[in-house]
Amino acid sequence: MAITFDLLPAAMEETIDRLDSIEKLLMKMQQPAPLPQGTDYITRKQAAELLHCSLVSLHAWAKQGKVKLYHFAGKTYLNKSEVMAAMKPVSYDLKQKGGSK
Template sequence: MTAQILLNGITIEQLAEALKPLLQKPLAEPQHVTNELIGRKEACALLHCNLSTLHKHTKSGRLKSYGIGNRVLYKKSEVLESVTPINH
């Protein structure tokens, strides 16, 4: 079922005038992935893998990890960029 908007008692000019402020606003900028740091579990959730697979990719150099104290962190943008398309 399609949605319909019915306007009664308003002219096209009045509608255009009412919509003018909305049309002059800049569109929302697309959400960019920031350099947000995520933990190992979050990285595994993004990649749909387990901790041992994440460790393997980190040791092989496919993923770059960062650390502070005893925590291992990943940049979310780098984790997402590490995924490459497979051509079939």
């Protein structure tokens, strides 16, 4: 479509409207997706503090499948109840002396 000098203002207005709609779509896409409701997600740092371990250990446990990582909007989270379930109780026999037999 050839644009003449007379049609230039209308063509510019149409172009600006299209750019505005594209800008709105891009702004919508840039907003981070909300975390799913009903589940308590924590960050990797919070999980490491909860488990009293380093982020490196937490990463190793994720690779081993001991904890599951969730990714939302470019960030990594863990399900707090799954982290708590991954913790195993440890019992000590305080009466036994020395090493293991």
